[in-house]
Amino acid sequence: MKSVFVINDNSVEARSVAEAALMFAKSINAGLLIGSKVIRSESVELSLVSGTEDDEHHIDEHLFHYLNVLNQYTEGDETLIREVDITDLDSNSVASFINQNNITMVMVPADHELACNAMAKQLDLQVVLNKISVPMLVLPANWSYKSIQRLTYITDLRWCRTDVLGYLSKLTHPNKTELFIGHVAASGIPDMSTDFAKQVFFEVAKGCGNYERLNFHHIKSNDIATVADVLVHAMKNDALVLINHSQHYSYFIGKNLSLNQPQLINVPLLLYPN
Structure with a gap:
């Protein structure tokens, strides 16, 4: 079984991403693999929150146990959750682990301490992304999991990658997501002129295979604030796709996967390996 991989550094952000990763894993019939920087060995007792309307919520001090309970009480079939100790792994070793363990996606929080805190300073997520063969989904702060209904791959049509479109078509097909x-x-x-852009788009779409729900939007600006406003607010995208090290990647992403202007982006970014 393929798995979604998250890194647990015992931060609030990591816990939030792990919850979203569990929901995502259930939606694509994948497992969830937690790579923990520090694993607590003691047993933690779970207890129900009783006497409220939220009886399906549980209190748990340990992420692994918390997710297993959440797994039972959320919609969809239960998925396999595993935890491994990656405390002693550096960036290259984490990337090798991801490539060797049938992982289909890595999920991380944006702009949090994982890139720089003392416990994990040997782990550079940009280095990990450079070396893995699967996409990395970067989740903004305070983002709550929801089904992605509209997704846009940001590129110049003249360099659009059909392998990326093929991957996105398979990823979004079960939920009938609109792909742009x-x-x-x-x-x-x-x-390009509007007419020429349409012509190039149709040629690209032909090589995509399943492109019934594929369309394109011509954004006539290179200003990141304008582009972000059009994509997030005008088009109401639930997530955006960027290719690692592409020119468009540099518009949005800074060093160590920190957003250049995080106030502009409140949706997940799917970063595809180059």
Whole structure:
């Protein structure tokens, strides 16, 4: 069984991402694999919150046990949850572990201490992303899991990757997600006319296979604030897709996967390996 991988550094952000990862794993019939930087060996007793309307919520001080209880009381078939100790692994070793363990996606929080705190300072998520062969989903702060109904891959149509579209088509097909290509002309290159952009899009779509729900949007600006406003607010995307090390990636992502302007992006970013 393929698994969704999350890194647990015992932070509030990691716990939030793990909850979202469990919901996502259940939606695609995958397992959940937790890579813990510090594993507590003691047994933690679970207790129900009784006497309220929220009886399906549980109190648990340990993420692994908490997720197993949450797994039982949320919609969908129970998924397999496993935990491994990655305390002594550096960035290269974590990437190798991901590549060797049938992992289909890595999920991490944006702009949190995982990239720099004392417990995990040897782990550089950008290095991990550079070396893995699966996408990394970066979740913004305070994001609550929901089914993704509209997803846009940001690229210049002239360099659009059909392998990425094929992956996204398979990923989004079960939920009938609307999939868009958000065309933003690469910096320093003249933009295409609307008619020519449509022609290029149809040629790209032909090579995608299952493209019934594929469309494109022509964003005639390179200003990140304008692009973000169009994609997030005007188009109401639930998530955005970027290719690692692409020019468009540098518009949104800074060092160590910190968003350049986090106030502009309140949706997850799916970072596809280059």
